[in-house]
Amino acid sequence: MPKIISPAVEFGSLLNQVKQITPEIFTPDGKFQNLMEGQWQQPGTPREFTSPIDGTQLAAMPMLNREQALQAVQFAKKESAAWAATDLDERRHKVQECLNQLRPHVELVGKLLMWEIGKTYKLGFTDIDRAIEGVQWYVDNIEEMLGSRTPLGLVSNIASWNYPHSVLLHAVLVQALCGNSVIAKTPTDGGFISLSFAFAIARRCGLPVTLVSGPGGELSDVLVKNEAVDCLSFVGGRYNGRNIADALSQEHKRYMLEMEGVNTYGIWNYSDWQSLADQLKKGYDYGKQRCTAYVRFVVQRNLFPQFLETYWEAVKSLKVGNPTLVDNPDDKLPELAFGPVINKTQAEDLDRLYENALKTGATPIFEGKLDESLFLPGQDMSAYRAPRALVNLPRQSELYFKEPFGPIDSIVLVDRVEELVGEMNISNGALVGALASDDEKWAQRTAKEVRAFKMGVNKLRSRGDREEVFGGLGESWKGAFVGGKLLVEAVTEGAPAQPVLGNYPEATLLPEKI
Numbered sequence: 001m002p003k004i005i006s007p008a009v010e011f012g013s014l015l016n017q018v019k020q021i022t023p024e025i026f027t028p029d030g031k032f033q034n035l036m037e038g039q040w041q042q043p044g045t046p047r048e049f050t051s052p053i054d055g056t057q058l059a060a061m062p063m064l065n066r067e068q069a070l071q072a073v074q075f076a077k078k079e080s081a082a083w084a085a086t087d088l089d090e091r092r093h094k095v096q097e098c099l100n101q102l103r104p105h106v107e108l109v110g111k112l113l114m115w116e117i118g119k120t121y122k123l124g125f126t127d128i129d130r131a132i133e134g135v136q137w138y139v140d141n142i143e144e145m146l147g148s149r150t151p152l153g154l155v156s157n158i159a160s161w162n163y164p165h166s167v168l169l170h171a172v173l174v175q176a177l178c179g180n181s182v183i184a185k186t187p188t189d190g191g192f193i194s195l196s197f198a199f200a201i202a203r204r205c206g207l208p209v210t211l212v213s214g215p216g217g218e219l220s221d222v223l224v225k226n227e228a229v230d231c232l233s234f235v236g237g238r239y240n241g242r243n244i245a246d247a248l249s250q251e252h253k254r255y256m257l258e259m260e261g262v263n264t265y266g267i268w269n270y271s272d273w274q275s276l277a278d279q280l281k282k283g284y285d286y287g288k289q290r291c292t293a294y295v296r297f298v299v300q301r302n303l304f305p306q307f308l309e310t311y312w313e314a315v316k317s318l319k320v321g322n323p324t325l326v327d328n329p330d331d332k333l334p335e336l337a338f339g340p341v342i343n344k345t346q347a348e349d350l351d352r353l354y355e356n357a358l359k360t361g362a363t364p365i366f367e368g369k370l371d372e373s374l375f376l377p378g379q380d381m382s383a384y385r386a387p388r389a390l391v392n393l394p395r396q397s398e399l400y401f402k403e404p405f406g407p408i409d410s411i412v413l414v415d416r417v418e419e420l421v422g423e424m425n426i427s428n429g430a431l432v433g434a435l436a437s438d439d440e441k442w443a444q445r446t447a448k449e450v451r452a453f454k455m456g457v458n459k460l461r462s463r464g465d466r467e468e469v470f471g472g473l474g475e476s477w478k479g480a481f482v483g484g485k486l487l488v489e490a491v492t493e494g495a496p497a498q499p500v501l502g503n504y505p506e507a508t509l510l511p512e513k514i
Contacts, residue, residue: 002377003325006333009111009121011051011058017108018193022200032062032192035199035211036072038079044068044213049192052118052340053322055380061192064214069222072212073183077154077228079208080181084151088143088179095177096139098205099132102198106132109165109194117161117190118340118383120323121333123286128194130465131165135173137466138488142177145485149492151179152254153230156223158216159184160235161342162289164191166465169198171233171482172209175491180231181208185223188216189342216240225251231491233482234258235291238475245478245505254480254500256490260403261430261476263452264296265460266420267303268443270436272458273310279460280314284387287320287338287407292432292463295403298423301413304391308365311411315366315387320407321374334374340383341406347383350406353399354388357410360397362390365411401427421449429474432461453477454514469511477503486511 007013019026024040025033031043046060064072083091102109106128113124138145155175159168164187172182184199186192192213199211212219224232224244231254234244241259248255270276283294299307318337325334341347358364368386375381389409393400399410414420424433433452437443440457447455451473454461463470464483471481480490480502489500501509 001327003322003327003373003375004329005324005376006326006331007329009114009324009333011056011115014108014111014115015059015193018112018197021105022197025196025200032059032196034062034064034072034213035196035203035209036068037075038203040200042068049190051115052190052343052383053115053324054376055344055382058115059193061186061188061213064212064219066218066222069212069214069219070226072210073154073156073222073226073228076181076183076208076210080151080153083176083181083208084153084179086179088146091177091179092139092142094206095135095173098173098202098207099136099139101201101205102128102132105197109197112194112197113164113191114323114339116193117164117342118323119286120336120339126166127163128165131170134166134170134465135177138174138177142488145488146178146492149489149494151492153180154228155180155182155231155233155491156229157182157184157233158220158223158236159187159233161187161189161191162286162291164195165198167235169195171487173202173207174487175233176207176209178488178491180491183210183212183223185216185219186211186213188213220244224248229253231255232257241478242475248479254490255478256480256482256502257478258291258431258472259476259478260291260405261472261474262296262401262403262427263292263294263430263432264298264424264426264450265294265434265436266298266424266450267307267436268300268417268420269438270300270303271438272436273306275458276436277310277314280311281318281337283460284315284318284337284407287341287385289341289405292461293403294432294434294460295409296423296426297409297411298420299411299413300420301415304413307411311389312366315368315389318368318387319374320368320370320384320386322376322379325374325376336374338407341385342383344382346406347385350385350404350408353402353404354390354408357390357393357397357399361392361394362397362410363392365389365391403427417446421446424450427475429472429476431463431470431472431476432456434460469514471503473503473508479503481511
């Protein structure tokens with residue numbers, strides 16, 4: 001018998017729940033709207049949005065033009081003064097009420113994220129759960145972190161689609177807790193349905209939040225450079241990030257720009273292969289569509305046979321398929337390593353990078369195959385790609401200096417420690433890195449030579465949450481660092497003698513402990 005879509009995650013049913021709980025986000029004929037000028041309005045120009053799961057159309061994004069977005073920005077700025085003057089206890093009460101109202105709906109949001117951005121249910125649930133519990137930590141600790149600091153005004157948020165809640169919603173709620181009014185752009189590639197749901201609840205609770213959709217090219221000037229914007233939080237690629245950094249350095253406004261980099265895992269004098277196998281499997285969460293995914297392994301040449309055997313067995317065991325399917329209506333959702341990448345276009349770009357690597361001389365060592373039994377018969381599978389890996393990636397390959405943002409690994413073999421460090425620093429800065437070695441003291445010492453903000457020794461390093469700070473070195477991050485008290489400091493103003501730690505054109509100001 002062929003598999004069926006689990007009734008528990010059937011999209012029509014999920015959308016009906018959204019309409020029942022937050023009817024204000026829809027027009028009378030069921031179109032999504034933007035949250036601007038304090039209310040849901042402006043369906044804009046509808047843009048068809050299809051699911052990476054099976055290519056079905058889910059809804060239409062309400063795309064605004066530049067003039068409409070400017071209207072939203074100007075109103076959001078006007079809200080900032082009254083909100084900044086609101087007592088901290090009242091701000092904390094309203095953010096707490098928002099969290100209390102979101103908690104009963106974590107399952108709904110997790111299931112929506114399956115259809116919107118192709119997450120497994122476990123990862124979708126984790127995204128919203130981490131957002132809520134992370135903001136709860138700030139609510140519980142804000143008084144000490146904030147002290148006498150004052151809000152900046154209006155904070156603008158442009159973020160990628162991969163973590164719409166644990167990154168974007170989390171940042172928005174903390175920014176508001178600190179006394180700022182907030183505007184956010186929905187990621188064009190996915191997440192607008194569940195974000196609209198969450199922002200509707202936030203607005204009901206009295207938080208000064210605005211949510212707009214629109215093409216990045218048309219809205220970016222308004223959301224980045226407009227004089228009404230006092231601070232920008234950006235998560236995205238290096239090309240756009242560099243352009244934004246150049247523009248903002250001249251505007252003299254606060255910014256936090258998280259950009260891509262090649263996160264590397266170095267292996268030297270190592271023998272705990274079972275531990276590495278577990279890390280390799282864990283590293284494939286969400287098909288490596290994460291800013292902290294490890295996509296380059298730099299391996300001591302004489303360890304390559306053991307590495308290859310470990311890698312092959314670990315990655316071969318990963319299941320890739322449609323995360324909504326079950327055999328029977330009452331069955332639990334499947335335990336998959338990951339589902340689709342974000343869309344067909346991204347899948348085709350991964351193919352292009354892989355083919356370019358082969359043409360320039362790389363050697364394939366693993367090419368996974370999709371198991372058709374993990375899909376519906378005849379369903380659109382254009383956004384699915386199995387893991388692939390290459391060795392001897394040449395420098396003329398585009399992939400050599402680029403994060404693929406998908407399930408392609410590259411392995412570089414080295415003979416000297418100097419080579420190892422050089423290859424791990426190939427992208428001039430990264431968010432995370434790791435070194436595996438039986439000599440832990442050597443690894444701790446050598447880790448200091450790698451230009452990654454966070455380094456793991458014999459383990460993966462993640463973004464972290466709550467009190468953990470987060471940032472990047474080199475070209476992977478520009479502006480103020482975030483996480484823990486640094487997120488509060490990034491969106492507030494302190495005494496003139498209190499510098500905001502971060503990576504700036506003139507200097508990098510690092511926290512004592514990372």
